[in-house]
Amino acid sequence: MSRRKLPRAFYMRDDVVTISRELLGKFLFTRVDGKLTGGIIVETEAYRGTDDRACHAYNNRFTKRNAVMHGPGGYAYVYLCYGIHHLFNIVVNRAGQADAVLVRAIEPTHGVEVMLQRRGMAAFNYRLTSGPGSVSRALGITTQHYGVDLLGSIIWLEDRGVRYGADAIVATPRVGVEYAGEHARYPWRFFVKDSRWVSQRG
Numbered sequence: 001m002s003r004r005k006l007p008r009a010f011y012m013r014d015d016v017v018t019i020s021r022e023l024l025g026k027f028l029f030t031r032v033d034g035k036l037t038g039g040i041i042v043e044t045e046a047y048r049g050t051d052d053r054a055c056h057a058y059n060n061r062f063t064k065r066n067a068v069m070h071g072p073g074g075y076a077y078v079y080l081c082y083g084i085h086h087l088f089n090i091v092v093n094r095a096g097q098a099d100a101v102l103v104r105a106i107e108p109t110h111g112v113e114v115m116l117q118r119r120g121m122a123a124f125n126y127r128l129t130s131g132p133g134s135v136s137r138a139l140g141i142t143t144q145h146y147g148v149d150l151l152g153s154i155i156w157l158e159d160r161g162v163r164y165g166a167d168a169i170v171a172t173p174r175v176g177v178e179y180a181g182e183h184a185r186y187p188w189r190f191f192v193k194d195s196r197w198v199s200q201r202g
Contacts, residue, residue, distance in 0.1 A: 006157045011073030011092045011150070016099035019092050020046035021190045024169060025162035028106055030155050032140030037111030039129060040162060041103055043191040043198050045174045047089075049098025054180035057098035068147045069098040076148040076155055078141060085133030086142045090150065090157075104132045104175070104189070106139075107197045115139070131199040168193050175200060 006026065013019060021044070029038035049057035049069060056066045056079070068077050069091055077089040077100050093099040106129045108115055115128055115138035129138045136142070141155065148155050171187040178184050191198040 004159045005151065006074075006159060008072075008074045008151060011090065012094055013073075014093050014097065016046045016048050016092050016101060017188055020044045020101045020188065021169065021171075023090070023101060023103070023157075024190055024192055025164050027109070027158040027160050027162075028103060028139070028155075029110065029158065030139040030141060031153060035111060035114045035140070037108075037114050037139050039106035039108040039110065041105075041157075042107050042195040043103075043105035044189070045102040045104060046188040046190075047100050047102065049100075052180070052186070053183040054174060054177035054186075055098070055100070060096075060098060062098075066098065069100050071095050073099075074150045076141075076145050076150060078136070078143050078146045080143055081133065086136040087132045088136045088139070088141045088145075088155075102132055103135055105130050105191070105195075105197045105199050106135055107195060108138070126196045130197050164192055 023041050023044050026041050027038055028041055047055035049055050049060055057069045068075050072095045073092040075091045077091050078086055081087050089100040089102045091100050108129050119138050129135050150156055170191050170193050172189045173185050174189045
């Protein structure tokens, strides 16, 4: 299977929804504490800074927390949710646009034993990396990785030739963004239909 780290140009494009969809099938890897872990992305959500009320940078709002979103694509935006879960997002688009893609689930392929230890799990099952908090914990991603360059050697993505046809991908509204009103209904969550690792089906 061929391996190719995603280039900066992949992230610098101006359509976060298309990028979110195209990230399905890409491999996400981390090397934390010298341990390699990773898997195939099977669920994502798109967030657009200019006009999406569900986005942390809605209306191009700039804060200390979302500052990295305002930079160029290809960097990690990691934030703490409910004071517990570290959520990993991929910054996309050119500087000043503040778009990002949340990785909600992966299918584990590398370093499963390490992931199990990080998650405190004894048995390998879909809960390991189903849901954005679980993904980050399994991969060792925390807010310490805020702003990490995804072309580096700590967190990176690879194209290994996995492709899903249109009939294999489901689009639904995003999860947990009811506060965004009508924007909560945007069908900007994408997942692989037959993957058991997906966090929610509806």
